[in-house]
Amino acid sequence: MRALSPEAIRLDSKCERFEQDGAAGTVRVQLADGSMHEGRALIGADGVHSAVRRQLFGDGAASYSGCMAWRGVIPVEKLPAHLVRPVGTNWVGPGRHVIHYPLRGGKLMNFVGIVETQRWMAESWTQRGTHEECHADFEGWHDDVHSLIAYIDVPYRWALMARPPLPHWTQGRVALLGDACHPTLPFLAQGAVMAIEDGFVLGRALAEVEGVPQALQRYEAARIGRTSEIVRKSTENGRRFHNPALADAEGAAAYVDREWSRERIAERYEWLFRYRVDEVDL
Numbered sequence: 654m655r656a657l658s659p660e661a662i663r664l665d666s667k668c669e670r671f672e673q674d675g676a677a678g679t680v681r682v683q684l685a686d687g688s689m690h691e692g693r694a695l696i697g698a699d700g701v702h703s704a705v706r707r708q709l710f711g712d713g714a715a716s717y718s719g720c721m722a723w724r725g726v727i728p729v730e731k732l733p734a735h736l737v738r739p740v741g742t743n744w745v746g747p748g749r750h751v752i753h754y755p756l757r758g759g760k761l762m763n764f765v766g767i768v769e770t771q772r773w774m775a776e777s778w779t780q781r782g783t784h785e786e787c788h789a790d791f792e793g794w795h796d797d798v799h800s801l802i803a804y805i806d807v808p809y810r811w812a813l814m815a816r817p818p819l820p821h822w823t824q825g826r827v828a829l830l831g832d833a834c835h836p837t838l839p840f841l842a843q844g845a846v847m848a849i850e851d852g853f854v855l856g857r858a859l860a861e862v863e864g865v866p867q868a869l870q871r872y873e874a875a876r877i878g879r880t881s882e883i884v885r886k887s888t889e890n891g892r893r894f895h896n897p898a899l900a901d902a903e904g905a906a907a908y909v910d911r912e913w914s915r916e917r918i919a920e921r922y923e924w925l926f927r928y929r930v931d932e933v934d935l
């Protein structure tokens with residue numbers, strides 16, 4: 654992008670507010686340093702605490718979802734050989750679950766451990782935790798889970814934030830994208846995927862539809878059904894992963910046989926992975 658226009662990307666630029674001028678067909682953005690910048694459209698891709706969303710809809714701060722995540726990476730050479738596999742692995746149990754998968758060409762293992770808890774301190778939504786706290790949150794879980802925790806470089810605690818779905822995310826020449834408009838619990842692993850899909854469809858709409866406000870409306874219309882469904886089904890998957898039926902071995906075996914049968918998995922994931930950003934109707 655910088656090859657096309659050296660000024661196209663400005664880092665360390667915090668958007669404070671914007672104003673639209675319908676007659677002139679422009680949007681002006683004020684940055685934290687007081688400077689004003691004008692363009693034909695504003696896309697608020699500024700995450701779950703979006704300032705653009707706040708100005709558009711005034712719907713206050715995101716709230717704590719009741720789940721926190723332990724996150725960390727592990728150099729794979731530290732792990733027992735049987736844990737170093739090129740697949741994602743999901744451990745499920747009452748009120749919590751763990752997922753781990755290789756990163757960076759298999760050099761690192763990513764660890765995410767989700768815990769339902771109200772113990773979260775609201776003022777900080779991400780902070781460093783300790784290995785002891787993380788082990789304690791998975792007390793009684795399989796030794797493999799504890800091996801992973803033991804070798805995490807730095808265990809971080811993340812509060813998972815939630816917001817009710819928006820019925821619209823476009824006004825005139827301003828639209829939202831990604832977590833700014835449809836933050837989700839990460840239980841279908843689709844938050845970043847949705848942001849990338851939004852970007853592709855938005856690009857198509859701006860290229861194919863006459864007029865910026867019309868293009869933004871068509872982008873929203875093309876995306877809102879799918880993203881709302883993903884947010885809803887992610888929450889539903891949390892109930893599945895954390896189900897009380899998983900508390901004892903017998904109940905767990907029957908529950909896993911049913912919920913992770915080939916048919917049930919196809920029902921849950923086929924529609925997700927068959928979506929085509931380049932074919933969706935605008």
Ligand SMILES: Cc1cc2nc3c(=O)[nH]c(=O)nc-3n(C[C@H](O)[C@H](O)[C@H](O)COP(=O)(O)OP(=O)(O)OC[C@H]3O[C@@H](n4cnc5c(N)ncnc54)[C@H](O)[C@@H]3O)c2cc1C
Pocket residue numbers: 666667668669698699700701702703704705722724765811813830831832833839842843844845846847848
């Ligand atoms: C524990 C956990 C596990 C996850 N696992 C997955 C997964 O497996 N797969 C997946 O697809 N997704 C996953 N996600 C979700 C994914 O991380 C998010 O959905 C994704 O990062 C959203 O991208 P975004 O660009 O919309 O927002 P962000 O990544 O939050 O980026 C927003 C950017 O805007 C900037 N910004 C904020 N305010 C302003 C402002 N006022 N002015 C200018 N810039 C601003 C921020 O600095 C940031 O750079 C997970 C999330 C969590 C918490």
